[in-house]
Amino acid sequence: MAKRGDWVRIHAIVLKADERTAKLPADTQKCDLEMWTKGFLQDESAEIGDTVTIQTAVGRLEKGTLIEVGPYYTHSYGKFVPEIIQIDKQLREIMSGGEK
Numbered sequence: 001m002a003k004r005g006d007w008v009r010i011h012a013i014v015l016k017a018d019e020r021t022a023k024l025p026a027d028t029q030k031c032d033l034e035m036w037t038k039g040f041l042q043d044e045s046a047e048i049g050d051t052v053t054i055q056t057a058v059g060r061l062e063k064g065t066l067i068e069v070g071p072y073y074t075h076s077y078g079k080f081v082p083e084i085i086q087i088d089k090q091l092r093e094i095m096s097g098g099e100k
Helices: 082-095
Strands: 007-015 033-041 051-055 061-069
Touching: 007 051, 033 061
Parallel strands: none
Antiparallel strands: 007 033, 007 061, 033 051, 051 061
16 A cells, blocks of 8 residues: 555556557557656555556656556666676776787
């Protein structure tokens, strides 16, 4: 459960596919225009799936479906690649003037 002031992520459909401009590529026209954004919950309390209002970091108010409480970044630079260690060693040696 989220309470007022919690940092949350919401999802909303900005435009349905049939409301989008005809100037878009055909495959894009078939898709809804969606928004995912984060902000501070303005409702007293809410559960995942509830329609809520948030205030973004820049002060904009947005409405949408609550999808996450306390969102955080989950990206990475991928799995460890052993060859990069060798490249690093070679590069450092070349830069220090060791290998010509």
